[in-house]
Amino acid sequence: MKSWRFRNGILAAILFVILSLAMLGSGSFDVTSYGAVGDGKTDDSKAFQDAWAALCQSSSSQPTLQIPRGKTFLVGSPVSFEGPCKSPSVSVKWAGTVIGPQKTWKGGDGDSWLEFANVDGLSISGNGKIYGQGAIWWKTCSGALRFRSCNRLRVLGLKSADSPRNHISITNCINATFSNLKLTAPEDSPNTDGIDIANSINIQISNSLMATGDDCIAINDGTSHVKITGLTCGPGHGISVGSLGKEGDEAVVENIYVKNCTFANTDNGARIKTWQGGSGFARKITYEDIQLDNVRNPILIDQYYCPHQTCANKGKAVGISDVWFSNFQGTTVDRSAITLNCSNTVPCTNINLNNIKITAPTNGREEVFAICNNAYGKSSDTVPVVSCLK
Ligand SMILES: *[C@@H]1O[C@H](CO)[C@@H](O)[C@H](O)[C@H]1NC(C)=O
Numbered sequence: 101m102k103s104w105r106f107r108n109g110i111l112a113a114i115l116f117v118i119l120s121l122a123m124l125g126s127g128s129f130d131v132t133s134y135g136a137v138g139d140g141k142t143d144d145s146k147a148f149q150d151a152w153a154a155l156c157q158s159s160s161s162q163p164t165l166q167i168p169r170g171k172t173f174l175v176g177s178p179v180s181f182e183g184p185c186k187s188p189s190v191s192v193k194w195a196g197t198v199i200g201p202q203k204t205w206k207g208g209d210g211d212s213w214l215e216f217a218n219v220d221g222l223s224i225s226g227n228g229k230i231y232g233q234g235a236i237w238w239k240t241c242s243g244a245l246r247f248r249s250c251n252r253l254r255v256l257g258l259k260s261a262d263s264p265r266n267h268i269s270i271t272n273c274i275n276a277t278f279s280n281l282k283l284t285a286p287e288d289s290p291n292t293d294g295i296d297i298a299n300s301i302n303i304q305i306s307n308s309l310m311a312t313g314d315d316c317i318a319i320n321d322g323t324s325h326v327k328i329t330g331l332t333c334g335p336g337h338g339i340s341v342g343s344l345g346k347e348g349d350e351a352v353v354e355n356i357y358v359k360n361c362t363f364a365n366t367d368n369g370a371r372i373k374t375w376q377g378g379s380g381f382a383r384k385i386t387y388e389d390i391q392l393d394n395v396r397n398p399i400l401i402d403q404y405y406c407p408h409q410t411c412a413n414k415g416k417a418v419g420i421s422d423v424w425f426s427n428f429q430g431t432t433v434d435r436s437a438i439t440l441n442c443s444n445t446v447p448c449t450n451i452n453l454n455n456i457k458i459t460a461p462t463n464g465r466e467e468v469f470a471i472c473n474n475a476y477g478k479s480s481d482t483v484p485v486v487s488c489l490k
C-alpha cells in the first residue's frame with residue numbers, strides 16, 4: 101500500500117516536471133491559437149490582446165507572438181501590447197498582414213491603433229505588413245504603430261501603408277534600431293509622417309524607404325543620439341529636426357547624425373524648424389552624403405516656423421548651433437536652394453556647409469541662390485554661395 105502510494109507520488113512529480121518544462125519551453129504564441137481568424141473581416145483585436153497577455157506572462161526565454169504569413173487580420177479597435185513582461189526579451193514574428201477598420205473608433209486625441217508600451221527587449225521581424233486603410237481616418241488623430249517606453253527595441257523589415265496619421269512613433273525609448281522598413285502613404289495625405297521620435301535616446305534607423313505625405317522622419321523634443329543612414333525619402337517633407345518650441349516650450353535635441361540618404365521629389369531635404377517663442381536648444385546636428393533629386397528646399401533652417409497664416413515674433417527662440425551640412429549633390433525645383441532663416445534675437449551659430457553642389461533641374465542653366473538671415477559659421481566649396489558664412 102505504502103509503496104503504491106509512493107510510486108504514484110513519484111509519477112505525479114515526474115508528470116508535473118514534464119508539464120512545467122513543456123509550458124516553459126512553449127515560447128510560441130500564435131494569434132490563431134487565441135481565436136484570430138485572419139479572414140480580413142472578423143475583428144481579431146481580442147485574439148491579439150489575449151495572445152499577448154499569455155506571452156507577457158510566459159517565463160520562457162524568448163516568447164514569440166506569431167502573426168502567421170498568408171493571412172489578413174482585421175484589428176478593428178486599438179490594441180495596447182503592454183509590459184513589463186516576465187521574460188527580459190520577447191519577440192513578434194510579424195509575417196502576416198494586419199489591417200485597420202473601415203471606420204474609426206471613438207478615441208481620445210493621440211490614441212494609437214497598435215501600441216507597444218513598457219516592453220523591454222522587444223524584437224519585431226518577419227516582413228509583415230500593416231495596412232492602415234488611412235484614407236478614412238486621415239481626419240482623426242490616430243497613429244498606426246507606437247512604441248512607448250520600450251528599451252532595447254529592434255524592428256526589422258516591417259511594411260506599413262496608408263497609416264491613419266504617423267506610421268510609427270517612438271516615445272521614451274532608449275536603444276532602438278529600425279531597419280529595412282517600407283512606409284508609404286500618398287503624397288497628399290495629411291500628417292502621415294514616417295517616424296516621429298520624441299524623448300528618446302540612442303535611436304538608429306537604417307536602409308529604409310519612406311514615401312509619405314509629411315516628414316519622412318521628425319525628431320522632436322527630448323531626443324538625442326539619433327543615427328539615420330541609408331534612407332530613401334520621397335515624396336514627403338524630408339528629415340526634420342522639429343518643429344520645436346511650440347507655445348513657448350523648452351526643447352532639448354542634440355547629437356543627430358544623418359548620413360547617406362536620398363531625397364527624391366520631397367518638399368524639404370535637411371530641415372531644422374523651430375517656432376517663435378520657445379527656448380532650449382537644437383545642436384550638434386549633421387547631415388552628410390546626401391543625394392537630392394528635385395527637392396524644393398534641400399537645406400532649410402527656419403526659426404520662424406509658422407504653418408498657419410501669422411505667428412507673432414516673440415523675441416525668444418530655440419537656439420540652433422553646431423550644425424554640419426556636408427557633401428550634398430543634386431537638384432532643386434525652387435531657385436532658393438539653401439535657406440538659413442534664423443531669429444534676430446537668437447541667431448544660429450557655428451553653422452557649417454561644406455562640399456555642396458545644388459543645381460536647378462534644367463541642367464543648371466537657371467541660377468540657384470541661398471537666403472541667409474542671422475546665421476553665423478563657415479562654408480567651403482558650396483554652390484550656391486552662402487554669403488553670410490565665412
Ligand atoms: C543602451 O545601450 C548602451 C550601450 O550599449 C548601454 O550602456 C545602456 O545600458 C543601454 N541602456 C538601456 C536602457 O538598455
Ligand SMILES: *[C@@H]1O[C@H](CO)[C@@H](O)[C@H](O)[C@H]1NC(C)=O
Binds near residue numbers: 307329330331332360
Ligand atoms: C547608402 O544607402 C544605400 C541605401 O539607400 C545602400 O544601398 C548603400 O550601401 C549605402 N552606402 C554606404 C556607403 O553605406
Ligand SMILES: *[C@@H]1O[C@H](CO)[C@@H](O)[C@H](O)[C@H]1NC(C)=O
Binds near residue numbers: 404439441471473
Ligand atoms: C524669414 O523669416 C521672416 C520672419 O518671419 C519672414 O518674414 C521671411 O519671409 C522668411 N524668409 C524666408 C526666405 O523664409
